[in-house]
Amino acid sequence: MAVAGGGTAEARYRQLAASLREAIAAGAFGADGRLPSEEKIAQQYGVSRGTVRQALAVLRANGLVTSRRGTRRVVLGTARTQSFFELLSFTRWARSLGEEPGGRTIDVTSCPANPLECEQLNLEPGSQVCRVLRLRTLSRVPIMIERTLYPEHIGAMIAGLDPHAISHTELLTEEGVVFADTEHTIDLVHADADDARLLGCNQDAPLMRERRRATDHSGRPLLWSDDRFLPGTVAFTVHNSVATTALSRRRG
Amino acid sequence: MAVAGGGTAEARYRQLAASLREAIAAGAFGADGRLPSEEKIAQQYGVSRGTVRQALAVLRANGLVTSRRGTRRVVLGTARTQSFFELLSFTRWARSLGEEPGGRTIDVTSCPANPLECEQLNLEPGSQVCRVLRLRTLSRVPIMIERTLYPEHIGAMIAGLDPHAISHTELLTEEGVVFADTEHTIDLVHADADDARLLGCNQDAPLMRERRRATDHSGRPLLWSDDRFLPGTVAFTVHNSVATTALSRRRG
DNA sequence: CAGTGGTCTAGACCACTGT
DNA sequence: CAGTGGTCTAGACCACTGG
Numbered sequence: 001m002a003v004a005g006g007g008t009a010e011a012r013y014r015q016l017a018a019s020l021r022e023a024i025a026a027g028a029f030g031a032d033g034r035l036p037s038e039e040k041i042a043q044q045y046g047v048s049r050g051t052v053r054q055a056l057a058v059l060r061a062n063g064l065v066t067s068r069r070g071t072r073r074v075v076l077g078t079a080r081t082q083s084f085f086e087l088l089s090f091t092r093w094a095r096s097l098g099e100e101p102g103g104r105t106i107d108v109t110s111c112p113a114n115p116l117e118c119e120q121l122n123l124e125p126g127s128q129v130c131r132v133l134r135l136r137t138l139s140r141v142p143i144m145i146e147r148t149l150y151p152e153h154i155g156a157m158i159a160g161l162d163p164h165a166i167s168h169t170e171l172l173t174e175e176g177v178v179f180a181d182t183e184h185t186i187d188l189v190h191a192d193a194d195d196a197r198l199l200g201c202n203q204d205a206p207l208m209r210e211r212r213r214a215t216d217h218s219g220r221p222l223l224w225s226d227d228r229f230l231p232g233t234v235a236f237t238v239h240n241s242v243a244t245t246a247l248s249r250r251r252g
Numbered sequence: 253m254a255v256a257g258g259g260t261a262e263a264r265y266r267q268l269a270a271s272l273r274e275a276i277a278a279g280a281f282g283a284d285g286r287l288p289s290e291e292k293i294a295q296q297y298g299v300s301r302g303t304v305r306q307a308l309a310v311l312r313a314n315g316l317v318t319s320r321r322g323t324r325r326v327v328l329g330t331a332r333t334q335s336f337f338e339l340l341s342f343t344r345w346a347r348s349l350g351e352e353p354g355g356r357t358i359d360v361t362s363c364p365a366n367p368l369e370c371e372q373l374n375l376e377p378g379s380q381v382c383r384v385l386r387l388r389t390l391s392r393v394p395i396m397i398e399r400t401l402y403p404e405h406i407g408a409m410i411a412g413l414d415p416h417a418i419s420h421t422e423l424l425t426e427e428g429v430v431f432a433d434t435e436h437t438i439d440l441v442h443a444d445a446d447d448a449r450l451l452g453c454n455q456d457a458p459l460m461r462e463r464r465r466a467t468d469h470s471g472r473p474l475l476w477s478d479d480r481f482l483p484g485t486v487a488f489t490v491h492n493s494v495a496t497t498a499l500s501r502r503r504g
Numbered sequence: 505c506a507g508t509g510g511t512c513t514a515g516a517c518c519a520c521t522g523t
Numbered sequence: 524c525a526g527t528g529g530t531c532t533a534g535a536c537c538a539c540t541g542g
Contacts, residue, residue, distance in 0.1 A: 008538065011511060033471065037527060048513045053528085066432060068469040069528045070521035076433055076471045085492050180318060180494050181328055186438055187487040188460050206458030206483070208440050217320040219285065219328045231458070235439040238490055240337050242432050260519065263530060289508060300532045305509085321509045322540035 013054035016045055020055060024064060024075050033075035035065065063239035083237050088179055088214075090136055090144065090227075091167035102137035103146075105163040106198065110155060120213065121151050121221040130155020132168070135198050142199050143233040148225040179222060182214040186236055195228055206231060265306035268297055272307060276316060276327050285327035287317065315491035335489055340431055340466075342388055342396065342479075343419035354389035355398075357415040358450065362407060372465065373403050373473040382407020384420070387450050394451050395485040400477040431474060434466040438488055441480065451482055458483060 020041075029035055038056070042049045056073065059065045065073045087093040094101030113121065113129040121129065129149055136144040148168075150158060157175055158168055165171065169179070189209045196203040207228040214223045272293075281287055290308070294301045308325065311317045318326045339345040346353030365373065365381040373381065381401055388396040400420075402410060409427055410420055417423065421431070441461045448455040459480040466475045 013511075039527080050514090051512060054511080056528095063433060063435060066469050066471060067528070068432070068521085069519060071469070071527070073528085074469070074471050076467065085490050088492070088494070178494070180320070181315060182492040183315060184490045184492065185487050186489070188440060188458060188483040206440060215318075215328065217318050217323070217326070219318060219326045231440040235437050236488070236490075237438070238337050238436045238488075240340070240434040240436065242340070242430070265530075291508085302533090303531060306530080308509095319509070320540085321538060323508065325509085 012047055013051045014058070016041075016047065016051065016055035017058040019045070020059060021064065024059075025078055027078070029075055035073040035075070037072060060241060061239075063241070067241075083239075084234065085182075085184055085236070085238075088182060089167060089169040090146070091170060094138055097138075099138045100140070101166055102140060103164075103166050103168075104135045104137070105132065105161075105165075106135060107131075107133040108159060110152075110159070113149075117149055117224070120224045121149065123151060123221075128152040128155075130158060132158060133194075134168075138233070143230050145195050145198055145228045146225060147227075148223055150223055151221065154222055177222065178216055179214045180217045181219075182212055184236075185211045189228065191228070199228075199230055201230060208234065208236075210236070264299055265303045266310070268293075268299065268303065268307035269310040271297070272311060273316065276311075277330055279330070281327055287325040287327070289324060312493060313491075315493070319493075335491075336486065337434075337436055337488070337490075340434060341419060341421040342398070343422060346390055349390075351390045352392070353418055354392060355416075355418050355420075356387045356389070357384065357413075357417070358387060359383070359385040360411060362404075362411070365401075369401055369476070372476045373401065375403060375473075380404040380407075382410060384410060385446075386420075390485070395482050397447050397450055397480045398477060399479075400475055402475055403473065406474055429474065430468055431466045432469045433471075434464055436488075437463045443480070447480055451480075453482060460486060460488075462488070 020035075023029065035041070036044070038049050038052045042052045045052070056065065056067065060067050064076055066076055067073050082096055084093055087096060090103075091101045109131050110128055111131070112126050113123055115125065117123075117129055118125050118127060121127075123129070129151060132146075132148045132150070134146045134148070135142055136146055154172065154177065157172060157177075161168065161171065173179075187209050189207055190204045191199065191201055191207050193203055195201070195207060196205065199207075201207075208231060210227045210229070212223070212225045212227070213221065215221050272287075275281065287293070288296070290301050290304045293304045297304070308317065308319065312319050316328055318328055334348055336345055339348060342355075343353045361383050362380055363383070364378050365375055367377065369375075369381055370377050370379060373379075375381070381403060384398075384400045384402070386398045386400070387394055388398055406424065406429065409424060409429070413420065413423065425431075439461050441459055442456045443451065443453055443459055445455055447453070447459060448457065451459075453459075460483060462479045462481070464475070464477045464479070465473065467473050
């Protein structure tokens with residue numbers, strides 16, 4: 001609960017969200033799973049209704065509760081596995097599974113970007129970029145090939161690293177780099193010669209590909225990555241709530 | 253686009269979000285892409301700051317703008333393709349691409365659910381379920397096999413349909429069924445004999461699989477589906493914004 | 505230090521649900 | 524019709540950014 005020295009106190013609505021999350025996990029709210037009204041919750045916790053709504057919005061985004069005008073909210077799911085996307089880092093993802101993340105840097109090169117790369121990283125033509133090729137392991141078993149492209153100023157921080165360093169993302173974070181927004185695209189590709197050699201599969205074997213493009217707070221691209229996973233090692237999950245645009249009342 | 257007679261006027265913050273979206277697409281906000289302050293926008297549109305914040309929250313969730321305490325918001329991306337997940341229906345997705353969606357129902361059966369299915373649909377053991385197997389086409393080309401499991405009360409609406417009906421989801425929606433929450437899981441599988449025969453690929457060919465589990469507003473499962481796409485026909489995209497937990501000021 | 509977004513409050517009105 | 528969540532307002536204070 002207490003915040004580590006130097007940080008800011010956690011917002012009340014986040015504390016409240018955490019409390020409600022616990023209550024849900026503990027199975028309060030009975031068999032039908034109906035939450036108290038927003039007003040009731042506000043009174044119970046001594047906050048305003050607005051704050052309660054902020055907290056509930058968090059739970060809703062996480063797929064834990066419903067929300068619909070006219071009726072109480074209802075518990076949707078009690079469990080909650082953290083989505084791959086929210087973790088933003090292979091290392092954190094592995095740890096959240098209780099597995100041991102590993103990484104071996106195969107190659108790091110700096111060279112001028114080609115036109116496609118310039119567009120992806122929003123750079124001037126001919127700008128320098130840093131290319132990193134890594135093999136990622138889970139409890140020593142190879143499961144993913146990561147091809148990452150960094151703009152010069154980020155690449156400079158990477159270049160000097162120990163090739164056995166486990167997490168580049170965490171090191172960059174410590175340097176104050178913030179991955180504020182990321183877009184992920186998932187599809188299926190066939191292993192090329194490098195993929196096959198490093199992952200120990202046949203060439204043309206099917207792989208799950210996740211491409212990530214991350215920017216900082218001001219929208220400046222920080223990274224563009226092409227990650228290829230062996231089948232059966234990851235599944236990507238997404239949750240979705242409708243924008244409640246209900247119809248008019250039926251047979252009023 | 254317009255709401256059918258009897259609907260409610262669109263919320264102001266949604267109208268505002270749409271306006272801002274247009275402004276972004278039109279390239280207002282100059283080369284640096286900095287938005288006006290929330291206060292300014294509120295004055296310009298004659299609404300309160302709270303409403304502006306609601307509108308901006310929508311844009312942020314869509315990955316269009318950043319947000320960060322202390323600085324103006326910044327345009328992240330001008331384009332905006334509607335994510336596969338938001339459309340919630342193969343038919344709508346196809347139409348949004350300007351393609352012609354098609355579907356052929358291969359088989360519909362009603363029988364008691366097995367234990368796994370009962371758990372997925374949260375049913376009493378031995379409950380009746382409805383299984384539907386469909387082949388989906390895009391401009392007449394087969395691209396996806398859909399295996400959907402409905403609980404009895406939904407299955408009853410499906411059973412009587414024309415086998416050539418294009419969209420089951422839309423028909424259910426017209427009947428007042430609301431898919432309020434959906435969870436998607438994406439992975440890679442190999443084609444079984446049925447997949448291969450219907451999609452015209454080899455057995456064991458790699459396919460992208462999307463499993464969906466949808467519930468209504470009260471959390472009652474409406475459907476559980478296993479959809480398998482031929483490679484190269486879809487890519488799944490997700491956007492991600494960090495919960496701005498910045499560090500303390502650096503060398504203040 | 506001025507500007508800006510994040511958090512919080514208190515109150516109001518409305519749309520929708522279920523009985 | 525009573526209860527509930529959705530929308531909107533007006534104002535306040537704070538934390539953080541950048542010059």
